[in-house]
Amino acid sequence: MERDPHFYLLFTFVLLSMLGLHMSVEADYLNISCQYKFGNYSTHSTFESNLKVLLDSLSNNTTHTGFYNTTVGEGHNRIYGQALCRGDASSTACESCVSNANLEIMKLCNAEDALIWYELCQVRYSFQDFFSNMDYTGKYPYSNSQEKLASDPALYYTYLMYLMKNISTEAAYVNSTRMFVTGQINYSMSQTIYGLVQCTRDMSDNDCYNCLNSALGDLKTCCYLREGGMVVSRTCNARYEPYRFFNGSTTSVLSFPASTGTGDQWKKGRIALVVGILGLLLLLAGSCAVYFNRRKAKKDQDRSPHALLHDLVNPVSVEMTEEGNLVSSEELPFMDLATIKAATDDFSSLNKLGQGGFGTVYKIVLIINLFCMMPLSSDSDKRAQLDWCTCLSIIDGIARGLVYLHEDSRLKIIHRDLKPSNVLLDHEMVAKISDFGMARIFCENQSSANTRRVAWKLWTEGKELELVDPSLAESGRAAEIVRCIHIGLLCVQEDPRDRPTMSEVVTLLGGQTGTPPEPKKPAFSVGRAAQELNQSLAPDLSANEMTVSSISPR
Incomplete structure (x- = not known):
């Protein structure tokens, strides 16, 4: 007997409802954080058993108050857990959300420290006591x-x-x-x-x-x-x-505080009076500023260059002798003019490295020593600290720094010369974006070699991990490393409109869900042909550390 097509649709809907396979907003979590850097637990281990007991306890007890934390286990297998439901969630919605969160966090994580967020709740567990500790790490869904x-x-x-x-x-x-x-x-x-x-x-x-x-x-x-x-x-x-x-x-x-802008003639007259007084005050303030600036300029003419420099670098706590000379320190060494003239052979053009926005840059041995005092170093001890977790933190720090330059600073700043030699690390391996005119003094050969190794070709062939330093590949997770390479390629696509903003880059770096779009071909790529062309056409330029690159048209 031929049945109406609507019968099959109705039958399918009833069957799915009986099996509980219905669509729900709570089935989609906002974000998840699995802290594998702290370690992971094994299947059928005591830690896993205690975790299941803990999550069941959170499901059963969070419903009544919307918030609950507890601990399960002893010693190394002790687990701390916490669940929070959104303040407007009903008890039924809270229970459903926490139950879903427990299932997902067990399915997606086997880390000993993890947290999952939903729209109506969040569930967290850890091997360490985090109760009552303010621990802010913002995530962008x-x-x-x-x-x-x-x-x-x-x-x-x-x-x-x-x-x-x-x-x-x-x-x-x-x-x-x-x-x-x-x-x-x-x-x-x-x-x-x-x-x-x-x-x-x-x-x-x-x-x-x-x-x-x-x-x-x-x-x-x-x-x-x-x-x-x-x-x-x-x-x-x-x-x-x-x-x-x-x-x-x-x-x-x-209600936003109302501004005075409308009203009767009396109000308008009062506004005009206030504006007039303010204008007069501004004129008076401007005149005073011009007067005092001229006096200050005249005083500055009588002051030593060291005294003026002291005012410029005063935030660095520079000391000055009674004779007006600046006192060098490990943080900020000073050289007098005679020393600089001797070191540069009286500012000879042979010692000129280049021309920057603030003047000419000369080769000086003492400046090399200055850079050597900075925490950034390429020796084996420092290199050993650059595991994948640290590198990922550095990448995120650079991206957030650029967000500040692009969006949050009073003047919008485009760096235009961001490269490894312009990123410094402090003693805690925190990245600091910098732009020194003589940055090419260190690591230049290494940077050039890395440039020749990048290629779009490795990505299209699925060999992107060949780009990675073997020491990072050992300490890192391949998926995270590939994701960073993926994001990097998005940033160099030929059409600027296809490239993500730095805010979007930060979101992509911090996100645990969602796959970034496939990158398009970069504007240009540099390969071995650049090195061969440099050696054959411009061998005499190597003395000045200059290179000639073969760049394909956009």
Whole structure:
């Protein structure tokens, strides 16, 4: 007997419902952090058994209050666990979310320290005691990139931060029992911004506020141009949207402080008076500034060059003798003019390295010693410290530094000369972006060799791991290393419009979910032909350490 096609659709739907294979928002986690650097546990181990008991306990006890932490096991197999549900989640939604989180974190992680975030909850466990410790490590969910762009980002951000800072203060100091606050503010006649902040309830008031303050800073990094965004961390979360995304009534309804701009003639007259007074004050202040600047310039003419230099480098705590001479230190050595003239053979053109934006750069042996005093070094002891975890941290630090230069600094700065020799590491292996005119003094040969090894060709042939230093390949995870190479190729695509912004690079580096788009061919690639052309066409240029490269057209 022929059946109606709708019968099969209905039958399939009923069957899937009976099996529990229904679609749910909670099936998709926002982010997951598996800290393999601390170690991983084995299947059927005591640690795994204790972890299952711990997660069951979190599922059973979080529902009542929305927050619960506990420990299971003893000694090396002792595990600390914590679950937090969003403050507006019902008990049913909370239980469902924590249960899903437990299943996913067991399936996706076998690390001894892990954390998974969902929209309505987060679950964390670790072999070490993390209770009541403010530990902020912001993560950007992939959904941020899908948010609509704001029409006027600067104005939108002003209203947003007014809202988020107010509800952060309320969550930390007013509603400190639940540490959860929602809020809204009218951005225009037809648009409202909704915000939500929350801390884990084992935090102190000040730690909660500091955590949320860090989250608001990361919100600008990830989502400054967008109408919505979210940052999740170990101890606090923050989110905003142009629509009501939370349940229940809004905790705090705010109005942006009104500016005086309309009113009757009396108000207009008062405004004109205020503007006139301000203009007069500005004129007076400008005149005073010109007068004092001229006096200062006249005084500076009578001061020694060392005294003027002391003012420029004063933040470095430079000492000066009674005679007006600067005192050298290991942090900042000084040389007098006679020494510099002798070292450069009276500024001979033969010792000239190049011309920078701040003047000519000369070869000086003493400057090489200056660089040698910096923590960055290529010796074997330092090299041994550069395991994959450290390298990944350096990469992330460089990316965040560029985000600051591109987006957060008062003047937008494009570095345009970022290379390994312009990145310095301090004693804790933290990256510092630099731009010294004589950076080519060290590691230049190594940099050139690495340039010749890059190729787009290895990526297309699936041999990208051949690019990796063997010592890193031993200490690192291949997937993470390939992901970094992948992101790097996205940054050098031929069409600038295809390249990610530095904010998006930070998101890609920190994200545990989502696959970056396939990179397109770079603008140019340098191969062995460059080296051969350099040797055959310009052998006389090697004395000046110059190279000629064969570059394919864009």
